[in-house]
Amino acid sequence: xxxxxxxxxxxxxxxxxxxxxxxxxxxxxxxxxxxxxxxxxxxxxxxxxxxxxxxxxxxxxxxxxxxxxxxxxxxxxxxxxxxxxxxxxxxxxxxxxxxxxxxxxxxxxxxxxxxxxxxxxxxxxxxxxxxxxxxxxxxxxxxxxxxxxxxxxxxxxxxxxxxxxxxxxxxxxxxxxxxxxxxxxxxxxxxxxxxxxxxxxxxxxxxxxxxxxxxxxxxxxxxxxxxxxxxxxxxxxxxxxxxxxxxxxxxxxxxxxxxxxxxxxxxxxxxxxxxxxxxxxxxxxxxxxxxxxxxxxxxxxxxxxxxxxxxxxxxxxxxxxxxxxxxxxxxxxxxxxxxxxxxxxxxxxxxxxxxxxxxxxxxxxxxxxxxxxxxxxxxxxxxxxxxxxxxxxxxx
Amino acid sequence: xxxxxxxxxxxxxxxxxxxxxxxxxxxxxxxxxxxxxxxxxxxxxxxxxxxxxxxxxxxxxxxxxxxxxxxxxxxxxxxxxxxxxxxxxxxxxxxxxxxxxxxxxxxxxxxxxxxxxxxxxxxxxxxxxxxxxxxxxxxxxxxxxxxxxxxxxxxxxxxxxxxxxxxxxxxxxxxxxxxxxxxxxxxxxxxxxxxxxxxxxxxxxxxxxxxxxxxxxxxxxxxxxxxxxxxxxxxxxxxxxxxxxxxxxxxxxxxxxxxxxxxxxxxxxxxxxxxxxxxxxxxxxxxxxxxxxxxxxxxxxxxxxxx
Numbered sequence: 001x002x003x004x005x006x007x008x009x010x011x012x013x014x015x016x017x018x019x020x021x022x023x024x025x026x027x028x029x030x031x032x033x034x035x036x037x038x039x040x041x042x043x044x045x046x047x048x049x050x051x052x053x054x055x056x057x058x059x060x061x062x063x064x065x066x067x068x069x070x071x072x073x074x075x076x077x078x079x080x081x082x083x084x085x086x087x088x089x090x091x092x093x094x095x096x097x098x099x100x101x102x103x104x105x106x107x108x109x110x111x112x113x114x115x116x117x118x119x120x121x122x123x124x125x126x127x128x129x130x131x132x133x134x135x136x137x138x139x140x141x142x143x144x145x146x147x148x149x150x151x152x153x154x155x156x157x158x159x160x161x162x163x164x165x166x167x168x169x170x171x172x173x174x175x176x177x178x179x180x181x182x183x184x185x186x187x188x189x190x191x192x193x194x195x196x197x198x199x200x201x202x203x204x205x206x207x208x209x210x211x212x213x214x215x216x217x218x219x220x221x222x223x224x225x226x227x228x229x230x231x232x233x234x235x236x237x238x239x240x241x242x243x244x245x246x247x248x249x250x251x252x253x254x255x256x257x258x259x260x261x262x263x264x265x266x267x268x269x270x271x272x273x274x275x276x277x278x279x280x281x282x283x284x285x286x287x288x289x290x291x292x293x294x295x296x297x298x299x300x301x302x303x304x305x306x307x308x309x310x311x312x313x314x315x316x317x318x319x320x321x322x323x324x325x326x327x328x329x330x331x332x333x334x335x336x337x338x339x340x341x342x343x344x345x346x347x348x349x350x351x352x353x354x355x356x357x358x359x360x361x362x363x364x365x366x367x368x369x370x371x372x373x374x375x376x377x378x379x380x381x382x383x384x385x386x387x388x389x390x391x392x393x394x395x396x
Numbered sequence: 397x398x399x400x401x402x403x404x405x406x407x408x409x410x411x412x413x414x415x416x417x418x419x420x421x422x423x424x425x426x427x428x429x430x431x432x433x434x435x436x437x438x439x440x441x442x443x444x445x446x447x448x449x450x451x452x453x454x455x456x457x458x459x460x461x462x463x464x465x466x467x468x469x470x471x472x473x474x475x476x477x478x479x480x481x482x483x484x485x486x487x488x489x490x491x492x493x494x495x496x497x498x499x500x501x502x503x504x505x506x507x508x509x510x511x512x513x514x515x516x517x518x519x520x521x522x523x524x525x526x527x528x529x530x531x532x533x534x535x536x537x538x539x540x541x542x543x544x545x546x547x548x549x550x551x552x553x554x555x556x557x558x559x560x561x562x563x564x565x566x567x568x569x570x571x572x573x574x575x576x577x578x579x580x581x582x583x584x585x586x587x588x589x590x591x592x593x594x595x596x597x598x599x600x601x602x603x604x605x606x607x608x609x610x611x612x613x614x615x616x617x618x619x620x621x622x623x624x625x626x627x628x629x630x631x632x633x634x635x636x637x638x639x640x641x642x643x644x645x646x647x648x649x650x651x652x653x654x655x656x657x658x659x660x661x662x663x664x665x666x667x668x669x670x671x672x673x674x675x676x677x678x679x680x681x682x683x684x685x686x687x688x689x690x691x692x693x694x695x696x697x698x699x700x701x702x703x
Contacts, residue, residue, distance in 0.1 A: 220478075221478050221479060221480050221481075222476040222477075222478045222480040223480045223481065223482070225446060225474075225476065225480070226474060226476060226480040226494075226541070227497065228445075228446060229444045229445070229446065229469055229472070229473070229474045230469070230494070230497055230498045230545075231466055231469050231470065231498070232497055
């Protein structure tokens, strides 16, 4: 009896291609994506930090530090012009500005006016910033020690005796000033600011499951066919789906923002604040919603059963999240994965929300992401219309 | 009311309807019979503007179908075989939705909902979730939705599938009431007794062609046959099978009909004696006629017959 049960179960699973996809192909692709995304994190030979240096001092000391940073395998330097923009615009995580008079740090005890200025991209986490600061500090320390050693050796050569003890101190706060792009002086992004946008994007795309499930039930039950005989056109049919789910998505966004603002602080974490324009937030939400709904309708028209919709919808959601920087921050991904992330609408949605939440973005700042999301949504809807018409004709 | 001439429909190279011609008069209940894959659904789809055809002409209400699809659809309704409504909506919510989507003026819609509810005896369950209705009640809701635009033509695609005999009879009575209101009904079903009960005219379709068409009476009359139809009251199947085993010239053709091959008084007497001995009650004996089921089987198994 038990043997028969086992055989039956194996036969059923082996003939269910969607179950097989969920069990084997999805984890395999997921492993591939995550391994590629995290490929450089555990590789000592690969750079984790993308930075640029603007040297206003042009001194031997500044050159020594730049050379030491260049020699660091953890870091990859980009060339930027003197009239540089924000780190995101320059494609780097950090911009180090060496001010004029920096070399005075090496001869004066008070070096406040000649501290290194570090411009940080707003989505960079504290651990990544600490790593970068440690590298900078180490380079400066080495340079100063080299300078002190050299001075002492020269004095020794001139006087034939060792010099008196020279006190060397390193005060990180005096040595470098950190500033997050688009934030006020001394202001830091919180982990809530950095993580909530990801989960809003991810949550919005879960609309795929309820929406495609209902759409397929309507198709299977011939309700859509009945609506066609009642002169309901395709634009009305799709419009009747898009508008309610868009409203649901907006409700989701505000519920998640409310949780970030009012519930998260109850557990000791920093509250979520909206730094940018509300109009930009609203526009990104609408555009992201359209792309999620477009994808949902496309999936609903392509697959043939509710089971397929939930399986494939779930898989696509997770994969788009993994590719698009939801599960692994894009700044730890290798360059080719950062480029590849752009195939995922979740990546554009995330950048749009980060612009609003972290970079104090305006409507103008999110136009690029919004355009991409709207185009993705419209192309998905167009493809869905083509597939839907083809299937209706074939079934009838 | 519906006129189809020389209709050709192909799916790739496969011919679904082969130069089919058909006329359905206003106010009739027209039965469309055919085995699976005969072309019934394709024909219904074409008449509802869901499928395009390759050749021929179709007119409804004397209007060419393709040029007047929107106007024609406003006066027709399709009641599909599947339960094409929303199970998570209540009965009244479903009726309001399907009425609202057709842009029916509010006052007319209210009147039409009342009519649909009354005709289908749904009044006591208006606020009930559709998922909680019985099979028969769901079928009635399916029909009620088809009445919301007060159609002149109703297309029924096997509307009694999977329900108990009592609910089936209720639905057939409802459909007969449409005839009294001078609505035209096009009805497809696999249940021959249903067709015999409600249809005025029947067309038998096979392999995309009409192989027999006419009034039910004319189709069932057959003076040349030596077959006798013995109508019986409903009897358990094993007993009927026992009857047929004991007398090979008797054939079971439906749950209430036996066909006797041979019309001599001796053969009929023998059959009646046997039935009596096995406590099978006889209701009627018909000479010179056949049953729709018998006709259907003989025509569709032989292939094309003379129309």
